[in-house]
Amino acid sequence: xxxxxxxxxxxxxxxxxxxxxxxxxxxxxxxxxxxxxxxxxxxxxxxxxxxxxxxxxxxxxxxxxxxxxxxxxxxxxxxxxxxxxxxxxxxxxxxxxxxxxxxxxxxxxxxxxxxxxxxxxxxxxxxxxxxxxxxxxxxxxxxxxxxxxxxxxxxxxxxxxxxxxxxxxxxxxxxxxxxxxxxxxxxxxxxxxxxxxxxxxxxxxxxxxxxxxxxxxxxxxxxxxxxxxxxxxxxxxxxxxxxxxxxxxxxxxxxxxxxxxxxxxxxxxxxxxxxxxxxxxxxxxxxxxxxxxxxxxxxxxxxxxxxxxxxxxxxxxxxxxxxxxxxxxxxxxxxxxxxxxxxxxxxxxxxxxxxxxxxxxxxxxxxxxxxxxxxxxxxxxxxxxxxxxxxxxxxxxxxxxxxxxxxxxxxxxxxxxxxxxxxxxxxxxxxxxxxxxxxxxxxxxxxxxxxxxxxxxxxxxxxxxxxxxxxxxxxxxxxxxxxxxxxxxxxxxxxx
Amino acid sequence: xxxxxxxxxxxxxxxxxxxxxxxxxxxxxxxxxxxxxxxxxxxxxxxxxxxxxxxxxxxxxxxxxxxxxxxxxxxxxxxxxxxxxxxxxxxxxxxxxxxxxxxxxxxxxxxxxxxxxxxxxxxxxxxxxxxxxxxxxxxxxxxxxxxxxxxxxxxxxxxxxxxxxxxxxxxxxxxxxxxxxxxxxxxxxxxxxxxxxxxxxxxxxxxxxxxxxxxxxxxxxxxxxxxxxxxxxxxxxxxxx
Numbered sequence: 001x002x003x004x005x006x007x008x009x010x011x012x013x014x015x016x017x018x019x020x021x022x023x024x025x026x027x028x029x030x031x032x033x034x035x036x037x038x039x040x041x042x043x044x045x046x047x048x049x050x051x052x053x054x055x056x057x058x059x060x061x062x063x064x065x066x067x068x069x070x071x072x073x074x075x076x077x078x079x080x081x082x083x084x085x086x087x088x089x090x091x092x093x094x095x096x097x098x099x100x101x102x103x104x105x106x107x108x109x110x111x112x113x114x115x116x117x118x119x120x121x122x123x124x125x126x127x128x129x130x131x132x133x134x135x136x137x138x139x140x141x142x143x144x145x146x147x148x149x150x151x152x153x154x155x156x157x158x159x160x161x162x163x164x165x166x167x168x169x170x171x172x173x174x175x176x177x178x179x180x181x182x183x184x185x186x187x188x189x190x191x192x193x194x195x196x197x198x199x200x201x202x203x204x205x206x207x208x209x210x211x212x213x214x215x216x217x218x219x220x221x222x223x224x225x226x227x228x229x230x231x232x233x234x235x236x237x238x239x240x241x242x243x244x245x246x247x248x249x250x251x252x253x254x255x256x257x258x259x260x261x262x263x264x265x266x267x268x269x270x271x272x273x274x275x276x277x278x279x280x281x282x283x284x285x286x287x288x289x290x291x292x293x294x295x296x297x298x299x300x301x302x303x304x305x306x307x308x309x310x311x312x313x314x315x316x317x318x319x320x321x322x323x324x325x326x327x328x329x330x331x332x333x334x335x336x337x338x339x340x341x342x343x344x345x346x347x348x349x350x351x352x353x354x355x356x357x358x359x360x361x362x363x364x365x366x367x368x369x370x371x372x373x374x375x376x377x378x379x380x381x382x383x384x385x386x387x388x389x390x391x392x393x394x395x396x397x398x399x400x401x402x403x404x405x406x407x408x409x410x411x412x413x414x415x416x417x418x419x420x421x422x423x424x425x426x427x428x429x430x431x432x433x434x435x436x437x438x439x440x441x442x443x444x445x446x447x448x449x450x451x452x453x454x455x456x457x458x459x460x461x462x463x464x465x466x467x468x469x470x471x472x473x474x475x476x477x478x479x480x481x482x483x484x485x486x487x488x489x490x491x492x493x494x495x496x
Numbered sequence: 497x498x499x500x501x502x503x504x505x506x507x508x509x510x511x512x513x514x515x516x517x518x519x520x521x522x523x524x525x526x527x528x529x530x531x532x533x534x535x536x537x538x539x540x541x542x543x544x545x546x547x548x549x550x551x552x553x554x555x556x557x558x559x560x561x562x563x564x565x566x567x568x569x570x571x572x573x574x575x576x577x578x579x580x581x582x583x584x585x586x587x588x589x590x591x592x593x594x595x596x597x598x599x600x601x602x603x604x605x606x607x608x609x610x611x612x613x614x615x616x617x618x619x620x621x622x623x624x625x626x627x628x629x630x631x632x633x634x635x636x637x638x639x640x641x642x643x644x645x646x647x648x649x650x651x652x653x654x655x656x657x658x659x660x661x662x663x664x665x666x667x668x669x670x671x672x673x674x675x676x677x678x679x680x681x682x683x684x685x686x687x688x689x690x691x692x693x694x695x696x697x698x699x700x701x702x703x704x705x706x707x708x709x710x711x712x713x714x715x716x717x718x719x720x721x722x723x724x725x726x727x728x729x730x731x732x733x734x735x736x737x
Contacts (some may be wrong), residue, residue, distance in 0.1 A: 124634030
């Protein structure tokens with residue numbers, strides 16, 4: 001199945017011995033002119049790249065307190081060394097969070113600190129050589145910006161911040177990543193990551209309406225560009241046709257239908273994901289986020305709801321207000337933005353939905369906390385609501401629910417292995433190996449409780465697991481959407 | 497004035513200026529560098545007082561490290577809190593009359609020295625025994641531990657093995673503070689002890705010892721989790737397009 005060794009799932013999680021250079025060969029395709037130029041980045045390594053990179057690094061340490069403090073503060077205590085799923089799956093020490101950070105830190109120390117200028121060898125500082133630049137490209141594209149390391153670091157050092165800075169530097173010197181930059185281009189020109197144009201989107205949603213009506217006998221609507229709707233739903237474009245994502249979208253529609261909420265999608269903002277974050281570009285992230293504001297204003301909606309998407313929910317929850325706010329033109333009685341789980345949870349609590357969990361009795365379900373939802377956002381008003389609300393929605397929709405081991409869920413959750421701009425076929429080996437810690441935890445509940453359904457609330461997790469589950473001898477259709485479960489359980493025609 | 501007294505006086509004045517000015521400058525740069533986005537690691541407190549409580553747990557109990565690895569936590573905590581007690585105990589060399597609570601902690605302060613050694617030993621052993629920690633250790637990481645071990649060791653030696661003229665040390669220290677230089681006692685162990693302390697003060701603002709002020713400026717720890725309720729805007733980010 002693969003020309004590399006798929007990690008074996010062991011009984012007890014074992015921290016591997018380091019194997020230097022074991023992932024040195026893994027790097028994504030480099031971006032080309034058609035994707036670099038529209039974003040204002042050079043299309044090949046510029047002649048004075050060293051100078052440009054060092055200037056950019058200096059500039060970024062003045063713009064981001066996180067970067068400055070994190071480059072200075074690490075004491076090499078080793079607390080993070082066994083926390084990254086990519087290290088656990090590959091054994092490459094440059095995939096230990098501190099090992100990854102040090103690739104940038106050693107250059108920072110050389111050019112921006114006195115001891116690094118005077119005694120580079122003593123403090124582990126090095127010149128910025130082509131080898132170092134290549135290492136940046138290789139290993140900063142083996143970080144999914146999942147923030148697991150930041151939970152365990154005594155100073156809260158977040159490798160995601162360092163990876164984002166490194167990717168921005170790489171873009172400015174002309175070695176961008178094709179996958180991310182091509183997708184951002186599609187968002188600007190077409191409106192979504194998958195490049196689904198407006199007419200195709202409308203056709204897809206009409207087909208979906210027919211399908212759901214055939215299936216349920218109820219005319220559930222999947223509206224797009226409806227002016228004056230109350231709720232604008234912004235969801236990852238994978239929800240429009242990828243499996244199992246689309247079951248989630250079907251579920252959102254059924255929930256709104258039963259609750260009598262007037263909602264719409266937007267063809268202008270037909271994508272929740274914001275790949276501007278992955279490449280660490282504030283300007284691109286802002287430009288992508290502004291589409292949501294524009295769509296909300298154009299359509300005259302009162303609320304914005306975000307579909308099941310992990311990094312997208314991070315950008316929406318933590319950054320939208322800063323990037324595209326203030327949202328003072330929306331209904332102040334609802335948080336802006338609101339997660340679809342928050343909406344469904346609230347409706348369940350208020351008795352507005354009729355759910356029959358026995359409709360899912362063929363399933364024994366566990367829940368994968370998506371990394372960015374878990375460690376960068378909240379749902380509801382309580383800290384930790386992002387763990388509680390999805391589980392309550394699932395438990396209202398199924399009878400058989402089992403958590404994976406505690407050290408692999410909630411804020412300690414493992415990334416699926418495909419987040420942060422790595423969900424591309426040219427990184428398949430990394431994705432398979434990076435999925436190992438989650439697969440191991442899943443294996444525990446499969447053996448103990450016969451779990452046969454892995455529910456998630458992130459488009460990347462869903463795509464990544466569809467691809468990687470079979471490598472670990474699990475069926476690929478084991479992964480599903482939380483709102484797919486709601487969709488099965490909801491009793492249409494009984495409330496509305 | 498002997499060359500020894502002159503040398504150590506100059507060294508301590510120099511070290512103090514570097515430490516105070518250096519750390520003040522670092523803190524100033526951290527404070528003035530903006531955090532353009534809310535990046536707090538959740539679950540996080542939703543109020544300012546909650547953040548103060550979170551930060552207190554982090555600084556006093558090393559909460560995140562405890563979650564991460566119990567051995568490193570044990571050694572790290574023993575070292576840092578041993579050092580805190582030892583430093584407080586040392587206040588008796590620079591105050592006259594000594595404060596009553598400084599007198600009170602004297603006996604504990606002595607044993608805290610052993611806790612420091614234990615902690616340092618454990619932390620150093622990890623740099624040799626755990627392959628992951630060995631990989632990330634630079635020579636300076638070993639040197640820093642060596643310095644701290646020697647400082648602690650010489651301190652304990654002066655207490656338990658050879659003794660030193662503490663009255664003379666105190667006179668020298670108070671003399672420095674009142675700009676009325678008194679002779680530096682010529683005890684080799686003391687010279688090593690104080691010389692390395694001064695060196696540590698000098699490298700503090702240029703080294704990983706910056707983790708001490710740094711932790712208070714870590715946005716993943718010191719931000720309030722309220723991005724939906726309060727719009728967070730910093731100057732350069734406002735003008736970005």
